Amino acid sequence: MGMTLELSRLRKAYRQFDFGPMDLTVEEEVLAVLGPSGSGKTTLLSLIAGSTSPDSGSIQLDGRELVGLPLQDRHVGMVFQEGALFPHMTARENIAYAATASDRVDELATLFELEDVLDRKPPTLSGGERQRVALARTLATDPDVLLLDEPLSSLDAPIRKRLRDELHSLFESLEIPVLYVTHDQRTATALGDQIAIVRDGDLEQVGSPSTVLTRPTNRFVARFTGNENLFDGTVIDRTADGTTVQLSDIQCRTTASDIHTSTVTVCIHPSRVEIEAPYIADGDRTANTVTGTVARWLNEGSEYRIDIEIEAGSFTLTANVRPPTFERLALENGSEVQVLIPQDSIHLIPGRD
Amino acid sequence: MATGSHSNRSGTDTFGFDWLSVALVLGGVLLLYYVVPMVSLFLSVPAGEILAQMINPTVVDSATTSLLSASISTVIATLFGLPLAYWLARTNGAVTKIVLAVVVLPLVLPPTVGGIVLLTVFGPSSPLGEAAIAAGFPLTRSLAGVVLAQTFVASPFVVVTAKAAFEGVDQTLEYASRSLGKSRWTTARNVTLPLAGPGILAGITLAFARAIGEFGATMMLAYYPRTMPVQIWVAFIELGLDNAYPVAILLVLIAAAALLILNTVASNPWE
Numbered sequence: 001m002g003m004t005l006e007l008s009r010l011r012k013a014y015r016q017f018d019f020g021p022m023d024l025t026v027e028e029e030v031l032a033v034l035g036p037s038g039s040g041k042t043t044l045l046s047l048i049a050g051s052t053s054p055d056s057g058s059i060q061l062d063g064r065e066l067v068g069l070p071l072q073d074r075h076v077g078m079v080f081q082e083g084a085l086f087p088h089m090t091a092r093e094n095i096a097y098a099a100t101a102s103d104r105v106d107e108l109a110t111l112f113e114l115e116d117v118l119d120r121k122p123p124t125l126s127g128g129e130r131q132r133v134a135l136a137r138t139l140a141t142d143p144d145v146l147l148l149d150e151p152l153s154s155l156d157a158p159i160r161k162r163l164r165d166e167l168h169s170l171f172e173s174l175e176i177p178v179l180y181v182t183h184d185q186r187t188a189t190a191l192g193d194q195i196a197i198v199r200d201g202d203l204e205q206v207g208s209p210s211t212v213l214t215r216p217t218n219r220f221v222a223r224f225t226g227n228e229n230l231f232d233g234t235v236i237d238r239t240a241d242g243t244t245v246q247l248s249d250i251q252c253r254t255t256a257s258d259i260h261t262s263t264v265t266v267c268i269h270p271s272r273v274e275i276e277a278p279y280i281a282d283g284d285r286t287a288n289t290v291t292g293t294v295a296r297w298l299n300e301g302s303e304y305r306i307d308i309e310i311e312a313g314s315f316t317l318t319a320n321v322r323p324p325t326f327e328r329l330a331l332e333n334g335s336e337v338q339v340l341i342p343q344d345s346i347h348l349i350p351g352r353d
Numbered sequence: 354m355a356t357g358s359h360s361n362r363s364g365t366d367t368f369g370f371d372w373l374s375v376a377l378v379l380g381g382v383l384l385l386y387y388v389v390p391m392v393s394l395f396l397s398v399p400a401g402e403i404l405a406q407m408i409n410p411t412v413v414d415s416a417t418t419s420l421l422s423a424s425i426s427t428v429i430a431t432l433f434g435l436p437l438a439y440w441l442a443r444t445n446g447a448v449t450k451i452v453l454a455v456v457v458l459p460l461v462l463p464p465t466v467g468g469i470v471l472l473t474v475f476g477p478s479s480p481l482g483e484a485a486i487a488a489g490f491p492l493t494r495s496l497a498g499v500v501l502a503q504t505f506v507a508s509p510f511v512v513v514t515a516k517a518a519f520e521g522v523d524q525t526l527e528y529a530s531r532s533l534g535k536s537r538w539t540t541a542r543n544v545t546l547p548l549a550g551p552g553i554l555a556g557i558t559l560a561f562a563r564a565i566g567e568f569g570a571t572m573m574l575a576y577y578p579r580t581m582p583v584q585i586w587v588a589f590i591e592l593g594l595d596n597a598y599p600v601a602i603l604l605v606l607i608a609a610a611a612l613l614i615l616n617t618v619a620s621n622p623w624e
Binding site: 046049050051070071072073074075076077078080084085086087088097098137138140141 | 523525526528529530531532533534535536537543544547548
């Protein structure tokens with residue numbers, strides 16, 4: 001028997017912002033809700049938690065209607081952005097306040113490695129410790145759904161990474177729907193079994209991280225998930241196993257075959273663009289191959305971001321390149337390169353919006 | 354909630370040296386104006402004589418009346434004021450503004466006018482007043498009258514100060530508590546009230562200090578039993594200034610105690 005959270009036609013109108021109507025189903029999985037600030041992510045959580053009531057629509061949890069129920073009767077666990085720990089209580093008192101059984105406190109303290117800080121008050125805890133206490137406190141109630149509102153956003157990078165890993169394994173052990181709100185694409189793809197992209201109170205796309213990343217349904221989703229290469233294209237040939245698109249002065253071949261409009265947006269994720277030294281033909285022979293020159297590059301730590309001016313196309317393509325490749329090719333501004341774009345890395349979005 | 358002290362930047366940056374000196378002199382004059390009469394009061398009468406007068410029955414009676422009535426008024430103000438303060442802190446809109454204005458009205462209304470307003474409702478010739486007299490529980494010239502007058506002028510302090518204290522409690526904490534399965538009442542008792550506690554105590558202290566010093570409205574509603582401020586007036590009129598000193602000194606001491614509370618356990622709303 002799986003716990004299922006089901007929103008249908010959920011609406012809430014504000015003076016300058018309309019949320020929904022939204023339909024969304026979350027099984028026993030982690031749904032990462034990704035969107036820019038002001039897109040309605042927090043509204044979504046507060047509607048489910050019950051701190052805001054919708055104008056219309058329903059929220060069903062395992063067949064039980066939540067709309068109309070007061071906050072305290074919903075069995076919905078919420079982890080707030082800054083933890084929302086009670087500042088006048090120690091960490092232990094915070095967890096014990098929520099715990100249904102007294103041995104849960106020590107159990108959760110062990111799980112979240114909080115034994116040493118249990119008798120300290122929240123203001124003396126580090127950001128990471130605070131969020132661990134907040135998680136422990138919420139889980140102490142054995143909620144039927146877990147909601148998290150950007151719990152990592154105020155943490156420093158190393159702690160954020162570590163806690164993200166911990167959350168990943170925690171979520172795997174939970175057998176309830178989890179909604180994780182974030183504006184950070186990396187956190188969303190790392191933690192989400194599914195990703196929901198929201199904009200202006202509406203769902204733009206829901207799907208697995210790889211689908212949302214490589215097969216965005218519109219330009220907004222594409223840009224928000226880091227697909228910087230978006231170009232206007234025209235379909236010139238269509239067969240059962242792929243499509244040929246005119247992109248500026250070049251033609252490229254893609255395996256996409258479900259596009260039925262003649263004008264398209266060509267979408268190529270920078271991480272899917274491969275770079276080679278000029279005139280060395282190895283690798284995927286079916287890949288689209290063009291030549292270009294490095295216009296500028298940026299060292300982003302784990303990868304290099306390179307803008308390449310495509311010779312035949314008079315457009316600029318962005319590629320993410322791993323440091324070994326960058327160093328092997330001894331790239332610098334003006335370097336001539338060969339750009340390979342595998343056929344299945346070219347995604348087409350209908351229309352040009 | 355204590356708001357924490359903000360460290361002021363040196364005034365010399367903005368005002369320049371001369372302006373600061375002028376400000377210091379002007380401020381100093383005002384400070385002296387506060388302190389000198391206080392010291393003068395305590396020096397006016399020999400300490401032994403004050404102590405002797407303190408056990409004078411009229412002084413003891415008035416102190417008893419004042420302490421009792423101010424305590425009752427403060428309890429009433431707290432009981433009715435805290436829910437209103439919480440409501441004001443958690444709602445926004447035109448209605449909230451109007452209600453707040455109504456609450457502040459007794460603060461800006463001259464106390465004697467307050468007394469007149471109350472007399473129209475509780476006075477011996479009003480229906481309510483008549484009924485109360487018939488029931489043997491007169492609402493004027495009685496302890497009840499004193500309490501009515503004091504509550505009218507003092508309770509806004511509880512509402513206004515506690516409202517600010519409740520506003521200082523992050524509403525997210527209340528949501529957090531309730532999402533943990535706790536009722537509104539459990540949340541109020543364990544989260545809101547403890548966090549707003551110092552501010553609420555400040556409101557209660559201010560209300561008590563105001564109630565015990567109430568004179569204008571009390572004079573209109575209940576000349577008897579005499580409270581300390583009324584006793585000061587009577588002593589001054591009938592026996593001269595010297596005879597008003599002991600009760601005045603008592604009131605100064607009570608005021609000082611209130612200040613002490615404001616600056617220790619409570620959170621001083623003006624800090």
